[in-house]
Amino acid sequence: MQKVSTAVIAAENISAWYGSNRAVIDISLGVNPGEVLALIGPSGCGKSTFLRCLNRMHEEIDHTRSEGRVLYKGEDIYSDDVDPVAVRSCIGMVFQKANPFPTMSVAENVAAGLRLRGGFSRSEIESRVEGALRKAALWEEVKNKLRAPGTSLSGGQQQRLCIARALAVQPEILLMDEPTSALDPISTGRIEELMTELKKSVTIIIVTHNMQQAARISDQTAFFLMGKLVEHGNTEQIFNSPTREETENYISGRFG
Amino acid sequence: MRSDRIFNWILRGLALTVLLGFVLLVWFLWNEALPALRSAGLGFIWSTGWDPVSGDFGALPFLWGTLVSSILALMLSAPISIGAALFLTDIAPKSIRTPIAFLIEMLAAIPSVVYGIWGIFVLAPFVREHVHPLLNGWLGFTPFFEGPPFGLGMLTAAMVLAVMITPTITAVCREVFRSVPDLLREAATGIGATRWETIRLAVIRPSISGIFAAMILGLGRALGETMAVTMVIGNRPEISLSLFKPAATMASVIANEYAEAQGDSHLSALAAIGLVLLVVSSLVNFGARWIIERTESKTHV
Numbered sequence A: 001m002q003k004v005s006t007a008v009i010a011a012e013n014i015s016a017w018y019g020s021n022r023a024v025i026d027i028s029l030g031v032n033p034g035e036v037l038a039l040i041g042p043s044g045c046g047k048s049t050f051l052r053c054l055n056r057m058h059e060e061i062d063h064t065r066s067e068g069r070v071l072y073k074g075e076d077i078y079s080d081d082v083d084p085v086a087v088r089s090c091i092g093m094v095f096q097k098a099n100p101f102p103t104m105s106v107a108e109n110v111a112a113g114l115r116l117r118g119g120f121s122r123s124e125i126e127s128r129v130e131g132a133l134r135k136a137a138l139w140e141e142v143k144n145k146l147r148a149p150g151t152s153l154s155g156g157q158q159q160r161l162c163i164a165r166a167l168a169v170q171p172e173i174l175l176m177d178e179p180t181s182a183l184d185p186i187s188t189g190r191i192e193e194l195m196t197e198l199k200k201s202v203t204i205i206i207v208t209h210n211m212q213q214a215a216r217i218s219d220q221t222a223f224f225l226m227g228k229l230v231e232h233g234n235t236e237q238i239f240n241s242p243t244r245e246e247t248e249n250y251i252s253g254r255f256g
Numbered sequence B: 001m002r003s004d005r006i007f008n009w010i011l012r013g014l015a016l017t018v019l020l021g022f023v024l025l026v027w028f029l030w031n032e033a034l035p036a037l038r039s040a041g042l043g044f045i046w047s048t049g050w051d052p053v054s055g056d057f058g059a060l061p062f063l064w065g066t067l068v069s070s071i072l073a074l075m076l077s078a079p080i081s082i083g084a085a086l087f088l089t090d091i092a093p094k095s096i097r098t099p100i101a102f103l104i105e106m107l108a109a110i111p112s113v114v115y116g117i118w119g120i121f122v123l124a125p126f127v128r129e130h131v132h133p134l135l136n137g138w139l140g141f142t143p144f145f146e147g148p149p150f151g152l153g154m155l156t157a158a159m160v161l162a163v164m165i166t167p168t169i170t171a172v173c174r175e176v177f178r179s180v181p182d183l184l185r186e187a188a189t190g191i192g193a194t195r196w197e198t199i200r201l202a203v204i205r206p207s208i209s210g211i212f213a214a215m216i217l218g219l220g221r222a223l224g225e226t227m228a229v230t231m232v233i234g235n236r237p238e239i240s241l242s243l244f245k246p247a248a249t250m251a252s253v254i255a256n257e258y259a260e261a262q263g264d265s266h267l268s269a270l271a272a273i274g275l276v277l278l279v280v281s282s283l284v285n286f287g288a289r290w291i292i293e294r295t296e297s298k299t300h301v
């Protein structure tokens, strides 16, 4: 485990509930700046819930609560004087299913976060939109249809549009919840390529069902089981010589 | 199967009966209205006099009364209905959403004569004693709020109508907002939208055409509403900009005068007004459908 002080974001003893069902149990886990952390584990083990605790999205669901701290650059995002809305604009999120705003054009979708924040001139917005689309490796494909509805793009393009939308406000951390699970292999490949490029400027935490994907793109891997963190370490070490038997079983089962 | 074929024919027959009923209705109205339309021509719609005794018939005051009271009702009701629907889908705690929605929908089941009584005994005195002094006091110099405090009149009718169409508009808006996937709400929240910004971005914006449809549905109800309006509008066929003046609608004049109509020409004029009402309602509905289809094909390409 790394020292908490070097991590850009670190959960400390995070637990999360849906009603009385404790879906995440006492997890401490951090990630260093510029690294990609992959969360793996069987479905229902609490990966999404944990991820949503990291930008305070978990509390948006009724009858939920959480305990513990999440230090973002050393500051607890759960302390009383922190506005969850501000947290979410520093820690972006990309969801399993692409969700562009249907009544907005490609450009408007990317600019949506900037418009919410306000205080950007037209030209600033335009250049940020272009920048974000370039970072999301989408610019070349959409530069001639910025005014077309976001939902007119292909599935893979829509997901990259959502990545661009998250990047436009220049977050330092990007949370991705199975961003490629609804996409074909080619679109998946493009997003994986894009992530290796992205990690130069943002720290990424990604939930994935796809072991090969985790192995290809992540620096660190954490294995969850039934709400608990079983093992965490360098991706190579986790995949080649896991120390825990459950990890070994899961990975070999998934690879075999 | 034989029974399938029979069933099929029965359904066809029923559908045809409905269609036939509508055609007969229009034909009946047309026939009855013909003498009035013949003697006045298209001027029937534009002329403002209405004097059954001297045989002077013009539909404009009623057209005016129907359109103004309905549109005013829609302007009063729409913000409230949209707000109530948003409250029910996005703001209220889950446990009270269904009971409140049920209560609001119950309002639609109240007979319109009851709304009329409420209008006469509660709303009209309220307008006379509170709304009129306020609006007339501050804005009485404009043509919209001048005149003495009758209590009964255009504004009171519009208010009663607003209450009556609110359950309809709320219910439809609620369905529309409920059909917005949570995925979109999460998209907005995830880029740092506040509660209200999330509603604006992820709920209202994708629902514009649905909201519009709900409003048209409400407007359609208001245009044809008869009983309650007849009871509170004051029933004077005059065209005035002032909301405090009595007025009359197409539906209210038919309800008021049909039973004791003086002679054939009067009856025919009332039928002609019925025909105009039918045309106006149909135009509103077709126009709305057309606009909705256009906006939908624009936003969901």
Ligand SMILES: Nc1ncnc2c1ncn2[C@@H]1O[C@H](COP(=O)(O)OP(=O)(O)O)[C@@H](O)[C@H]1O
Residues within 6 Å of the ligand: A018, A021, A023, A041, A042, A043, A044, A045, A046, A047, A048, A049, A050, A061
């Ligand atoms: N919205 C919800 N309401 C109630 N329980 C939920 C909800 N979302 C997830 N859960 C429960 O929390 C547990 C963890 O779910 P989740 O974090 O989605 O797992 P994963 O992402 O690893 O598949 C599961 O047992 C699931 O049933």
Ligand SMILES: [Mg+2]
Residues within 6 Å of the ligand: A047, A048, A049, A177
């Ligand atoms: Mg999940």
